[in-house]
Amino acid sequence: MGKLVISENVSLDGVIQDPTGEEGFRFGGWFGRMGDKDREAWARVEFEEALDAEALLLGGRSYEWFAGRWSSRSGEWADRLRNLPKYVVSSTLEDLGWRNSTVLQGEVVNEVSKLKQTVEGDIVVYASGRLVRTLMEHDLVDELRLMTHPFVLGGGERLFGETGEQKPLRLAGTRTVGDSLVLLTYRPLRDA
Template sequence: MGTIVVNTNMTLDGVVENPTGEDGPGGGWFNATSDTDHEAWAGFEFEESLHTDALLLGRETDAWFAQRWSDRQGAWADRLNGLPKYVVSSTLTETAWANGTVLKGDVAEAVARLKAEVDGRIVVFGSGTLVQTLLEHELVDELRLFVFGALVGRGGRMFDAGSPATLRLTRAERIGDGMLFVAYDVVHG
């Protein structure tokens, strides 16, 4: 049985999207981290990738990662590019990133089947709309949040709407000079 883990970067005020138009999710606030913070974050994320068995993504996140990671070199890129990927979409016929499978139909049913078929950790990067649906249907098992020391005041938030959830803190630690990593188990039932 698989475990769904949401892994996301966010500001201290909960913003996960880029409100100003710079490159990609986070844009300015993500790119404004110090070199020390960025290196510590990258090392932490690489370690996390070694314990990931599959990726579950929304259509836009799949396209974003494919554009930025498909041609990268190195151990982290090799790991991410080689993982099986499952992309939830009602419009795609194939994924943008390598090793992908499109999940069609009812999202909750498709992901529940995926959890039954994949043994191990299934990580969701970004994919805010997908995460809201997964939380609503009690399919998320763990939240892993990288909280960046920034307040941006506007932009999409991962937890703006949706079903309430009871969480149990399992880990909290400082990453680099200005980031916090927190992990929560989602308590079901």
């Protein structure tokens, strides 16, 4: 059975909005503020995660962003992402140009539940904020990996918006990445 892993870059105050500054958000571009040592360490962690993944699950906008940047790149990391099966939750995308990509047809909770039954290993979700909230709301998430950047933005879309109920989590790991990033790993407490 697959393990659904949320992998997010977040500010210290939980903002995920516009990390690269391309959306025009007034606090956007915070991802690019890390130093070279942090960027290199971040890239090693992310590459390791891609090597350990068996599939990717992405929302439509995140798929377009990743496909636009990774489908034509060269190197081991790009090859790994290109070769991984990619499942896309979208009601508008039909023509997926990034190799090994499939649009999930039907209701998202049912389709992701089926996907977890068919994929053995980690199914990694990058970005995809709305999708993440849906997956959390329906208890489909098995692990959260939050790469925490040392910025308090003071505003913006946060990873977790309003939820129907509390979602208790257990800290499963912490890891310093570079000089100033922290990777926090949490797992849901199902019987809490």
